Amino acid sequence: MSISEEHLSAWLTLCFCPRVGGKVMSRLLSVDSAENILQYNDDQLQALGLSSSQISYLKQTTNKQVETCLTWQEKSSEHTILPLTDPRYPKLLSEISAPPPVLFVKGDALCLSEPQVAIVGSRNASLEGLDCAKEFARSIVQHNYVVTSGLALGVDGYAHHGAIEAKGKTIAVLGSGLEKIYPAKHRALAQRVSENGALVSEFRPDAPPRADNFPRRNRIISGLSTGVLVVEAAERSGSLITARYANEQGREVFALPGSIQNPTAQGSNGLIKSGATLVSSPDDIFNEIGALTECALSHQPSLFEQEVITEQLPFPEVFATVGGEATPVDIIAERCQMPVHEIMMQLLELELQGFIAAVPGGYIKKRRG
Incomplete structure (x- = not known):
């Protein structure tokens, strides 16, 4: 199921509209599709709560930001733009409270949906901490997980290197556009990551790094992953x-203990005191996340499992778009590429049979049996 250029262009136009964040985007899409909203007249857009400057932006005959993104995607077969409505958009990430409306990917976009363990830590980690990051990454990919991190100096970089050296896959989530690699010192590493996994960003390709981008980047690192390992971290x-994002998203948090005299270990030691799982070997991680990974993969059934589900569910395609957090009707319609009124009928049938439940903001899956 491919996404048309018309849909992608309209989606990007709404995403890049000034002061349109995730909440405003969800509110707009609960009214109509992105393509239809761009056809609204000024009065209709004003009735949606948009300001005159936002309306002027949406009414531009030529949107250079959108054109730049579409040109970037056409530039290479390794470049992919994934709106939230794209069936290739990672299911686990789509279920967090504020999923990025669009992802820019360089590399293998499909590996974003594979089971992942994130490794994060200090930029100024000790030599022991750096060695641990690399060795844990090696073991994680040897157990068929993807290693996800943030391409930063220190622990992040060593985690990426460890995964690649062990011939595994790794994903780097950036706080800048994919054409503005930060830190510049890691440009060569970024290229190796794209060849052995993927570079990912929610920011358009030419976006420079900004301090406030990196906390936003961190929610994607945890959102993509089944668990997060903190190797060394200062108190702030x-x-x-x-x-913190991992806890909020229901992910498992692991931490390596460090010396009480090491300032870069105070934060990770604090996590353990607060309930994070203390790990001394990679096996401690695998023992914890086995069941969690099976749960995550249950959102993306195999071909055999799809056949079984098809026999049990009246509308398996619609059911597959509903997750553990409220999914709006318009998002379900966009993912299934079906009219809203047909989606509503199918959702009602699934609700009556107890497979899903209507909640504020949309629908969620119900645990049966």
Whole structure:
């Protein structure tokens, strides 16, 4: 199921509209599709709560930002733009409270849906911490997980290197556009990551790195992953932000203990005191996340499992688009590429049979049996 250029262009136009964040985007799409909203007149757009400057932006005959993105995608077969409505958009990430409306990917976009373990930590980690990051990454990919991190100096870089050296896959989530690699020192590493997994960003390809981008980047690192391993982290660090997001998203948080005299270990030690799982070997991670991974993969059934589900469910395609967090009707319609009124009928049938439940903001799957 491919996404048309018309749909992608309309989606990007709404995404890039000034002061249109995830909540406003969801509200707009609960009214109509992106393509239809762009055809609204000024009065209709104003009735949706949009300002005059936002309306002017949407009414541009030529949107250079959107054209730049579409040109970037056409530039290489390795370049992919994934709107939230694309069936290739990673299911696990789509279920967090604020999923990025669009992902820009360089490399293998499909590996974003494979089971992942994130490794994050200090940019100024000790030599012991760096060695641990690399060795844990090696073991993780040897157990058929993808290693996900943020391409930063220190722990992140060593985790990516460890995964690649063990001939596994790794994903780097950036706080800048994919054409503006940060830090510049990791440009060569970024290229190797794209060849052995994927580079990912929610920011358009030419977006420069900004300090406030990186906390947003961290929610994607945890959102893609089944579990997050914190190797070393100071008391105030981005790694702790990633761990907080992981907790909020229902992911497992792991931490390596460090010396009480090591300032870069105070944050990770604090995580353990707060309930994170203490790990001393990779086996400690695999023992915990086995069941969680099976649960995550249940959202993306195999061909055999799809056949079984088809016999049990009245509308398996619609059911597959509903997750553990509220999914709006318009998003379900976009993913299935069906009219809203038909989707509503099918959702009602699934609800009556107890497979899903209507909640504020959309529908969620119900645990049966």
